[in-house]
Amino acid sequence: MTEKQDGHPRSGNHREPAGDFLSAADVSTVGLVGLGSVGTAWAALLLAQGLSVVATDPSPAARQGLEDRITEIWPTLVQLGLTEAEAPPTESLKIVTDVRSVALASDLVQENGPEGREAKLAIIAEIDSFLPPNRLILSSSGGTPPSVLQAACQHPQRCLIGHPFHPAYIVPLVEVVAGDAPDEAVEATREFYLSLGKYPVVVRRERVGHLANRLQFSLLREAVACLSDGVASATDIDATIRYGLGPRWALMGPLMTFNLAGGKGGIADLLSRFAPEVQSWWDDLASPRLDEETQAALVEGVEELRGQWTNAEWERWRDNALVSYAAFAQQLPSAGTQAQGQEISDESVTKFSKITRKA
Helix, strand or coil, rough: CCCCCCHHHHHHCCCCCCCCCCCHHCCEEEEEEEHHHHHHHHHHHHHCCCCCCECCCCHHHHHHHHHHHHHHHHHHHCCCCCCCCCCCHHHHHECCCCCCHHHCCCEEEECCCCCCCCCCCHHHHHHHHCCCCCCCCEECCCCCHHHHHCCCCCHHHHHHEEECCCCCCCEEEEEEECCCHHHHHHHHHHHHHCCCCEEEEECCCCCCCCCHHHHHEEEEEEHHHHCCCCCCCCHHHHHHHHHHHHHHHHHHHHHHHHCCCCHHHHHHHHHHHHHHHHHHHHHCCCCCCHHHHHHHHHHHHHHHHHHHCCCHHHHHHHHHHHHHHHHHHCCCCCCCCCCCCCCCCCCHHHHHHHHHHHC
């Protein structure tokens, strides 16, 4: 049985091919399922971009508190230049009590439910049952492979990962992980996120943790090993990133940084001279276990770092600094181009140097 116009779902295991995917220009209403910190961030950003939002969450408290949380975020969106409205357009926000109502009213759905696989698959399957087949289902999951989600769908071609980074209304990156979705779905997904002012990167192969989490957890693994082995204090480990690697990585990634280490000859010259040494360093990297002793060292180290500030105070400082950085980042030259005419002013460099250290 095919999907009916009255919104009743299909039955059986038959899968139908999706047609042309709705373009970003034709998306006017976005559905949100899950209204935790990620779902709230999406809601605020979507409203700031002039889109309508229909949203739900199984928690009554999450539904009832959404408008207040968006209002708290709104001044940051104004500061970022994403909206000129003094207050959120709550008339464009509709909160409902079930997934079906979200799917039937939406041109695209962004799922932000918990990472538990069984619960997430049930949510995706329900969205797929009621959302027209040419409309995208995007999941904010940072860990579930898209092929797993697609297996729960009658229209798997339109289900992809669109994984943002916290705080999602400030940090521009979104990982687009296609799984078995066709190129047309990937491009439609990229266009949608670009229309929101996001920076989508395409992850071409499924891996645990997608891409960004793999990168950050590889660094975290070595940081934890250095801490638990007594190589350096927690303060000095974090300072190494904040005052050394971090500022460079904020300007260009590890691959371009590695290339510049080769001087005029670049990475080819560097590898011709130092490949064995680099390999020996890689071979020496640690693989710590999160046993009780390591966990205790990590907790103690973080207490040292936190000082007299609470986590909430650190988060507030971080988010304010990220707003300043976002303005600077708009002037960064694009990778893969000669970046002719793209100059970084001394004023921007000074601003960046200030936000990389605690006020």
